[in-house]
Amino acid sequence: MGYKHFEEYNIKVTEDVKQRYERIIEDLGEDITRDGLLKTPERASKAMQFLTQGYSQDATEILKSAMFKESYNEMVIVKDIEVYSLCEHHILPFFGKAHIAYIPNGQIVGLSKLPRIVDVFARRLQVQERLTQQILDCINETLKPQGVAVVIEASHMCMMMRGVQKQNSVTTTSGFRGQFEKIETRNEFLKLISNKFS
Numbered sequence: 001m002g003y004k005h006f007e008e009y010n011i012k013v014t015e016d017v018k019q020r021y022e023r024i025i026e027d028l029g030e031d032i033t034r035d036g037l038l039k040t041p042e043r044a045s046k047a048m049q050f051l052t053q054g055y056s057q058d059a060t061e062i063l064k065s066a067m068f069k070e071s072y073n074e075m076v077i078v079k080d081i082e083v084y085s086l087c088e089h090h091i092l093p094f095f096g097k098a099h100i101a102y103i104p105n106g107q108i109v110g111l112s113k114l115p116r117i118v119d120v121f122a123r124r125l126q127v128q129e130r131l132t133q134q135i136l137d138c139i140n141e142t143l144k145p146q147g148v149a150v151v152i153e154a155s156h157m158c159m160m161m162r163g164v165q166k167q168n169s170v171t172t173t174s175g176f177r178g179q180f181e182k183i184e185t186r187n188e189f190l191k192l193i194s195n196k197f198s
């Protein structure tokens, strides 16, 4: 299950969404026959399909495709995973970094799969809180580790562009399961992902 390629867009969906974008652009007061806008509805239609392709992907399957028996039982951390998602309240981007850690319980997962499942859940209409929770639950239920932790730090364009709050504010969400519910383990993880460490 890879990323969507240009030729894989559903023709009917592409056409339907394109026609709706034409209406939206007109309703906003633009001239859709203007040169620069001629192909915009189609491009926007494909862009939105790309950015929401997570609906048709299965994060559990992605993890299962690369799980290995292994006796390693120390903390595994993948930090600074790029996150690009769309806030479901305004359909505007929010973006930032995710940090994931888990403590194996007889099984490890291919490290490249963690950024992949971040994408699967991020490429939907989302709120940062649910995105954090879904990544956490997926790893916890599939890999059944001794513990799992997810921290996401993100900037929201709906706040930044509309000047609702401080322009440079970053929203942090986190979730902890198993061993990470213990304060020492959680603190060790938070220390390891903090900027001082990088």
Ligand SMILES: [Zn+2]
Pocket: 087, 088, 089, 090, 091, 092, 156, 158, 159
């Ligand atoms: Zn928003």
